[in-house]
Amino acid sequence: MTDPTPHPTSSERPAPGFRGDAHTRRGGGGGDGPRDDGPGGGGPGGGGPILEVVDLVRSFRRPRTSLFRSPGAVEALRGVSLEVRAGQRFGIVGESGSGKSTLLRLMAALDQPTSGTVSFRGRTVSGVPERRLGFLRDDLQVVFQDPMGSLDPRMRVADIITEPLVAQGHGDRDARLAELLDAVGLPDGAGRRWPHQFSGGQRQRIAIARALSTRPRVLLADEPVSALDVSVRAQILNLLADLVDAYDLTLVFVSHDLTVVRHLCDTIAVMRAGEVVETGPTAAVADDPQHPYTRQLLGAVPTLQGALAGRDAATLARRARADDPEEPS
Numbered sequence: 001m002t003d004p005t006p007h008p009t010s011s012e013r014p015a016p017g018f019r020g021d022a023h024t025r026r027g028g029g030g031g032d033g034p035r036d037d038g039p040g041g042g043g044p045g046g047g048g049p050i051l052e053v054v055d056l057v058r059s060f061r062r063p064r065t066s067l068f069r070s071p072g073a074v075e076a077l078r079g080v081s082l083e084v085r086a087g088q089r090f091g092i093v094g095e096s097g098s099g100k101s102t103l104l105r106l107m108a109a110l111d112q113p114t115s116g117t118v119s120f121r122g123r124t125v126s127g128v129p130e131r132r133l134g135f136l137r138d139d140l141q142v143v144f145q146d147p148m149g150s151l152d153p154r155m156r157v158a159d160i161i162t163e164p165l166v167a168q169g170h171g172d173r174d175a176r177l178a179e180l181l182d183a184v185g186l187p188d189g190a191g192r193r194w195p196h197q198f199s200g201g202q203r204q205r206i207a208i209a210r211a212l213s214t215r216p217r218v219l220l221a222d223e224p225v226s227a228l229d230v231s232v233r234a235q236i237l238n239l240l241a242d243l244v245d246a247y248d249l250t251l252v253f254v255s256h257d258l259t260v261v262r263h264l265c266d267t268i269a270v271m272r273a274g275e276v277v278e279t280g281p282t283a284a285v286a287d288d289p290q291h292p293y294t295r296q297l298l299g300a301v302p303t304l305q306g307a308l309a310g311r312d313a314a315t316l317a318r319r320a321r322a323d324d325p326e327e328p329s
């Protein structure tokens, strides 16, 4: 793994800078990110958000069930505005169907909004053809919930991990593969194997290695442990947290579990029915929730916190190799 970069503690992390008045907004609003992201790190001046969403609306047509009645539409997002700054660990929480995945897919330009815009480092990405999104595909990657669904079963792990690298025309494939396998705690020989030869936790390690292959600045994760066995969830969460530190990543982390987001993220946005109802620094939102829905969420979460204490990526990776019964020999 690369040398870990000194990282600020949660208390030193910036307050969020959100737009929009539709939701409860707290904190310093628009604090500078903890790292100097270089020219254009955020916006063109270097000081803006790395990722900005303005008044995002996404409607889906309902399937037609009657010849005589119009099927109508589902408003998955109803005017969401938020900013993510370089170095932030930005958690998005909310109940099932609140629009979290829709928002994340739009942030990654994997879907187009009905209206509103998404910008990455000051450049609009919504409505832009794929062939002109190279800068985004290099710098922003996504880890999805279901590692089996997101890995092509007909490709060897080495090809899966390095595919984004090759697609972007980068050359150092073999050295990068070895580095990535080590970083996510997979054995050297894993590259020659197939996805079905790995356990769920290991497959998510492969998906994380793939996401990191282009050395992105921003990692979006959509419920990355919800499909995994409870026994490996904390390992994968701790690995993610350590990689975010080591590679100095900006993280956007979607979960329905406020306890996990509270542990991983310095900033929280709470979503309900397609809207952000409350945002702010994690401590403020979790310790003194203003919106009744946030209070409801806080009262309803299961706990992973004990398992998350005392994390160490190398130890966890070793433990995963040693303990996992499905580890290929």
Ligand SMILES: Nc1ncnc2c1ncn2[C@@H]1O[C@H](COP(=O)(O)OP(=O)(O)OP(=O)(O)O)[C@@H](O)[C@H]1O
Pocket: 060, 061, 074, 075, 076, 094, 095, 096, 097, 098, 099, 100, 101, 102, 103, 256
């Ligand atoms: N492709 C689609 N076609 C039709 N409706 C959709 C589509 N994608 C999402 N929706 C609808 O949009 C709403 C928001 O869905 P979304 O998947 O974003 O929620 P979520 O917060 O990620 O939920 P979960 O926690 O269950 O993953 C839901 O009502 C969903 O049924």
Ligand SMILES: [Mg+2]
Pocket: 100, 101, 102, 222, 223
């Ligand atoms: Mg979802």
